[in-house]
Amino acid sequence: MTIQYLINTPISTNQFIDILCRSTLGERRPIDDHECMEGMVNNSNLLVTAWDGDKLVGVARSMTDFHYACYLSDLAVDRDYQRQGIGKQLQILTRQQLGKHCKLILIAAPAANAYYQQLGYAAIPRCWVLDAGQALEPS
Known part of the structure; x- marks a missing residue:
């Protein structure tokens, strides 16, 4: 099996939904x-995909300014292709698209904390979330 990685190759919404369903995301x-x-x-303005022939088997979807911050919003690998280094390669290729000072930022599912830690990510407990539909409180 040879996996091909592509940068910013468009995918359809249905392909995206399908890979999310075939992963845990x-x-x-x-x-x-x-x-x-x-x-x-x-x-999204940065999309790195992994393909086994014409089958989408992995995706790293990000929003970034390419210079200071890159939010890796979705990292999904088909369950049948996990533990083969595809997720790591998607992150490496994402990182290679960014400027030398750009931070790669993500929010991990609790079960994935050990995975990201072993790759060298630092856990920083300063994330805040305002849910959709929730109003900002006046000061």
């Missing part, structure tokens, strides 16, 4: 909201 994404998923795909 589909459980934590709004895969039943096609409009939202379409927006996620269309408004």
